[in-house]
Amino acid sequence: MSGTTTAGARLRAAGGGANRWVVLFVLCVSLLLVALDATVLHVAVPSVTEDLRPSGVELLWIVDAYPLICAALLILFGTLGDRVGRRRVLLIGYGIFGAASALAALATTPEVLIGARALLGVGGAMIMPATLSILRAVFPDRRERATAIGIWTAVAAVGAATGPVLGGFLVQHFWWGSVFLINIPLMALILPVGRWLLPESRGDSDGPWDVLGALMAAAGVLGVVLGVKRLGAGHSLLDAETAVPLLIGAALLAVFVRRQRRRRHPLIDMGMFSRAAFSTSVGCIVLAMLALVGLELIAVQYLQLILGLSPLETGLRLLPLTFAAMAAGATGSATLQRVGPRRMVGWGFVLTAGAVLLLTLMGQHDRPLLLTAGFVLLGYGLQTTLFAAYESMLSEAPAQQAGGAAAIGETSYQLGAGMGIALLGSVMNAAYAPALSSLAGVPGSASSAAANSLGEAYKVADQLGGGAGDVLRSTARHSFVHGLHVTLLVSAGLLMLGAVAALRLPRAMECSGDGAEKTELGEASETSDMGEKAGKAEKCPPPRRPDLSLPASREPAEATGSGRTAH
Numbered sequence: 155m156s157g158t159t160t161a162g163a164r165l166r167a168a169g170g171g172a173n174r175w176v177v178l179f180v181l182c183v184s185l186l187l188v189a190l191d192a193t194v195l196h197v198a199v200p201s202v203t204e205d206l207r208p209s210g211v212e213l214l215w216i217v218d219a220y221p222l223i224c225a226a227l228l229i230l231f232g233t234l235g236d237r238v239g240r241r242r243v244l245l246i247g248y249g250i251f252g253a254a255s256a257l258a259a260l261a262t263t264p265e266v267l268i269g270a271r272a273l274l275g276v277g278g279a280m281i282m283p284a285t286l287s288i289l290r291a292v293f294p295d296r297r298e299r300a301t302a303i304g305i306w307t308a309v310a311a312v313g314a315a316t317g318p319v320l321g322g323f324l325v326q327h328f329w330w331g332s333v334f335l336i337n338i339p340l341m342a343l344i345l346p347v348g349r350w351l352l353p354e355s356r357g358d359s360d361g362p363w364d365v366l367g368a369l370m371a372a373a374g375v376l377g378v379v380l381g382v383k384r385l386g387a388g389h390s391l392l393d394a395e396t397a398v399p400l401l402i403g404a405a406l407l408a409v410f411v412r413r414q415r416r417r418r419h420p421l422i423d424m425g426m427f428s429r430a431a432f433s434t435s436v437g438c439i440v441l442a443m444l445a446l447v448g449l450e451l452i453a454v455q456y457l458q459l460i461l462g463l464s465p466l467e468t469g470l471r472l473l474p475l476t477f478a479a480m481a482a483g484a485t486g487s488a489t490l491q492r493v494g495p496r497r498m499v500g501w502g503f504v505l506t507a508g509a510v511l512l513l514t515l516m517g518q519h520d521r522p523l524l525l526t527a528g529f530v531l532l533g534y535g536l537q538t539t540l541f542a543a544y545e546s547m548l549s550e551a552p553a554q555q556a557g558g559a560a561a562i563g564e565t566s567y568q569l570g571a572g573m574g575i576a577l578l579g580s581v582m583n584a585a586y587a588p589a590l591s592s593l594a595g596v597p598g599s600a601s602s603a604a605a606n607s608l609g610e611a612y613k614v615a616d617q618l619g620g621g622a623g624d625v626l627r628s629t630a631r632h633s634f635v636h637g638l639h640v641t642l643l644v645s646a647g648l649l650m651l652g653a654v655a656a657l658r659l660p661r662a663m664e665c666s667g668d669g670a671e672k673t674e675l676g677e678a679s680e681t682s683d684m685g686e687k688a689g690k691a692e693k694c695p696p697p698r699r700p701d702l703s704l705p706a707s708r709e710p711a712e713a714t715g716s717g718r719t720a721h
Contacts, residue, residue: 173351174292178302180348181285182309184244187251187337188278189313190320191220201330208264215268218383223275224282225568226376230368232283232561233421236554237363240284240291241354247280248348252341259331259338270334286560290548291355301487303545308483311476311537356554364421370410371421375565377403382569385576422558426551431495432559434658435547436566438499441652442539443570444577445506445645449532450475452582453513456638459608460631461520474526478533486541498542500656506535507649514642517635539652546659581644585637589629595622608634 199217202208208216235243254277258270289306293299324332381400389396414420427433450472457468490498509531515524544563551559587605592598600618604611604626611630615623 174298177292177351177353178289178305180344180351181289182306183340183344184248184281184348185285185306186309186313187340188281189310191255191274191278191334191337201325202267205330206261206264206267208267212264212268216264216271219268219271220275220278221568222376222379222383223272224278225379225565226372227276227279228283228561228564228568229371229375229422229558230561231280232287232564233368233558234363235280235284235287236356236558239354239356240287241348241352243280244284244288244352245345245349247277247284248341248345249277251277251281252338252345255334255337255341259334261331282564283560286544286548286563288352288355290551290560292353296549297487297491299549300490300545303548304483304486304541306483307486307537307541307544308480311479311483311533362419364413364417364419367410367413367417367421370406370413374403374406374410375569377401377406379403379568379572382572382576385580422562423552423555426555426559429550430658431546431660432550434655435495435499435543435550436562437655438503438539438543438652439547439563439566440570440573441503441648441655442506442536442543443567444574445510445649446532446536447571447574449510449574449578449642449645452578452638452641453529455608456516456634459612460518460634471522471525472529475529475533478530479537482534482537483541486538486545489538490542490545494660494662495542495546496656496659496661499539499546499659500653502535502539502542503649503653503656504535506532506539507646507653509535510642510646510649514639516638518631578641578645582637582641585640586633589633589636590626593622593625593629596626600626604630 199213202216203213231243231247251274254270254273258267258274261267261270286306289302290299293302320333320336324336377399381396381398381403384393384396384399385391391397391400411424414422414424427436453472454468457463457471463471486498493501509528512524512531513528515521516528547563548559586608590601590605590611593601596604596618600614604614608630611626615627615630617623618626
């Protein structure tokens with residue numbers, strides 16, 4: 155073994171020492187790059203269209219190939235990491251992500267760019283669940299793990315929000331390929347650092363890996379996500395290109411679940427879903443993302459089409475939401491220890507529902523203070539919910555199933571985002587379109603075109619001109635605001651449903667040690683804190699000092715009725 159590898163092994167053997175925070179930093183940089191790439195291309199689409207001249211279908215695949223492939227492969231690579239080593243899968247993902255970034259930056263045809271985006275999705279699917287499952291292994295103490303997950307979720311929020319801003323800057327000063335080129339030096343740095351610092355860990359490797367089941371899960375998720383995305387784009391559920399992927403995907407996932415229940419060595423222990431805390435946490439992630447993505451999409455349209463703000467001004471108006479989400483992630487650990495998962499998730503949903511109801515006061519005119527207050531409450535409430543749900547889900551899963559559990563959480567995240575666009579977009583269209591069906595002096599064809607979207611209504615109104623154009627424009631604006639209010643009320647109802655569902659979560663946060671985790675940390679890790687706490691569970695007391703590495707007072711575990719097991 156080389157000297158570098160030996161040094162890395164010594165650092166990794168520190169286990170519960172300060173080095174775990176360096177490991178968290180490396181994992182967060184990984185996540186930041188993946189989150190950035192999910193949104194950084196959006197502002198570059200006009201430049202890509204002008205340069206590569208893709209068809210409409212090709213342009214859709216350029217944008218959607220990355221999230222589709224990434225969502226489809228999360229379960230496959232998450233469970234593979236449990237078997238062959240999460241660090242190994244993560245490092246391979248780094249290499250693929252860097253190579254795909256170079257290919258995308260230098261693409262000269264739409265086909266090459268689509269292939270590169272799909273390859274980026276493969277790398278992202280290897281990185282995302284691995285970061286969360288390694289975090290689970292490096293932080294066996296739940297109090298410290300809660301702090302780490304808070305940082306992790308805050309970084310994800312920053313990455314998603316920073317993507318369009320960074321992309322716009324790069325496209326303005328360089329060319330569209332630069333949005334991918336920035337990944338290469340970072341990956342070239344993080345790959346050797348990750349190989350040196352990150353600990354290897356794996357779950358239960360008994361029995362063969364279910365290759366057929368992994369492919370079945372990938373195809374099933376791909377079909378469902380593709381169908382949901384088409385619904386979000388305005389296609390009918392009865393459309394064959396929408397219904398067929400949805401039905402095939404749902405059928406494959408049903409067969410996958412049945413197969414996993416029957417196998418002696420399943421990819422994913424379906425028994426995890428019988429635990430109220432785990433299944434409820436997954437459902438809360440879906441509901442939170444459904445609300446967040448759908449509301450953000452509609453808010454962007456409102457800011458630009460009703461208030462007339464530029465894309466840059468729109469991004470600045472949404473920054474309070476991002477800052478509030480960062481604050482919620484940073485303070486999430488202390489809040490969780492004080493109030494417990496049930497109250498934190500439940501009140502997070504209630505706070506978000508209150509923010510949504512506050513935003514129903516939006517009208518035809520700009521009210522910046524109202525919008526800022528609503529976005530702050532929205533960002534803080536949703537991030538509070540997401541943090542507590544992720545933490546509860548990951549802590550409830552057995553240590554040997556960490557990769558599979560992380561993949562389930564990330565897949566739920568992606569499905570919730572797609573469902574949010576589809577569901578809330580459909581509600582918005584249903585409330586917006588009827589008022590435009592028959593307007594005096596406006597031809598039927600013009601009314602039908604205007605009913606598609608507010609942007610289309612503005613174009614048709616400009617073409618008509620005169621009194622008919624003014625009537626169409628005014629009616630479309632009022633109808634859009636009405637649709638916005640209806641959508642917000644529906645969203646508030648869904649959020650309150652999430653608050654009710656949160657009642658199934660444990661009342662108090664329990665701490666547990668993970669003695670069953672198979673790692674390459676050697677005997678040194680066995681004598682660290684994780685070895686001392688193996689098999690013991692305790693209710694986490696509120697932190698008395700900000701230094702979470704100090705020993706906390708031990709109290710007997712309290713029964714919560716959640717069916718938890720000590721890891």
